[in-house]
Amino acid sequence: MNILPGILLAGILAAFLVFLGNQVGTPEGFSYSISGCQEQVPAEIKAPAQAGINLQLNGSQLLLSQNLSYVCCANLKLEIEKSGEVIKLLEKNIGEICKCICVYQISAEIPWKGEKRIEIWGVEHADHPAKLLWQKEIVPESFCGRSTFGPCQSDADCRPGGCSGEICQSVQEEPVFSICEFRECYQVEGISCRCVEGKCQWSL
Template sequence: MKTVRVVVLLVALLSLVVGCRPSDAIDDAQADIRGFITEAGTSPVLPSPPPPTGPLDAAVAYLAAELGISPEEVTVLSSEGVEWSDTSLGCPEPGMMYAQVITPGYLVLLEAGGREYEVHTDETGRNVVLCQPIPHHLSDQAPAFRALLAYLIQAYPGFGLEQRAEWVQEDLTPPGLVGASTQVWRSEEWYLQMSCPVVPHPACQTVLSHRRAGVVWAGTLEADWQVTPADESLTMSFDVGLCDEATPPDALGEWAGVEVTVQGRTIHIEQNLSYVCCAELALAAGREGAVLKVIETNVGQVCRCVCGYPVAADLTGLPAGTYTVEVWGVQYFDVHPLELLG
């Protein structure tokens, strides 16, 4: 009914104007009126009303915050009202549960930095979601390094990287090289190197190494922070027995040792470890081609007493072949460095 009233008022207004115009103006006015006339039985097609400024401003502010730019650098390309099928606003995340109710809102298409982004909101603008991941620029390797380090700490706790309080960055890019850069981060005896080409969607080649143990891991880091190991993944399980203080301290040197056997497709490691009695040991398996490197880290405390720990570990998931196994331990911050135990 509101649309009908608007059209009628426009026609009435044009009628008043027509009475004061010459005949050629009348023809133009009639042509304008005919633009409002539709076929019988149909309704005029009018553009959708724009969203209220609340949801639109919320979408712009949300994208600006995600990109770390000012809202003035974001351009609104289009917007339309949508009834989302649930409270995910059309962008459900894996593992999340959403209320299955119709949720009115808006689909807003934005542009920033030459890229388009699709942002969904509810009708108030209180709930906003970006429906595609923000692309990361690996030319700025500092955030890429932090993402890779977080992955390695979570995936390989036995490497002890969380004990490294400070990493110092060094640029190893050869002078005059254009189109790629190589950076290395150092912390005590650990090195994390990243070589990244400067292309629209780069993938950094990354290597984690230790001054004594050598390379323990290599892989690629994509622009979406997806990490892919270069070698086929190893599966490692281990068990550290209780500290045995029955063996006299002066006899622990003879008692300690490492034995490696093959049981089917499993590499089994039995170790007698002489170490401080208040330790908490974590193991991780690194790899450099056919050389498998078991890294042992004390993630607990250090104290003056020493005892013997029985350690058992299994390495699985390897294809048939010939491998060399090295056991390196036990590191503790910068107090106890890694050494080859067997």
């Protein structure tokens, strides 16, 4: 029996499943704009600035704005990689490298399908790999609970507190008391009190 066709078919199917689970490029609904050089900054700045990043969740779209300090002769492009519950925004320079530094204004609309975290990686150029510049947990704006950001090592170290269970706190902290006032925005489907990067906080 010739089993070669079956092996080839299995290999093609496996590659297709990997592609579906880890997509890179420009998915439907993803758009962005990058300004030219807005202002020059001191040349001693060696790495992209991490400040000036704002993220909003608007329905099924993530609205991102960023002020990026980078070389002024760059030709920047963005790509999206979705892997499981993480969205990665990949910033790439397909232009040149020079000594002057500029501030670029980046705006992006990213389709959101329930992913729990977004990361910005940049700036990749030739043999210079991208580095993690910024990351944030994604929480719907309709949720109004609060977090103490107490220490934790796992989700078991975090618990809801307050009179209405609206406060996410660490089991290592003293109980947090609050006014007994139930609000609909304390209960948003999918959000739980979790340990994220060593801190207790509400997260999808």
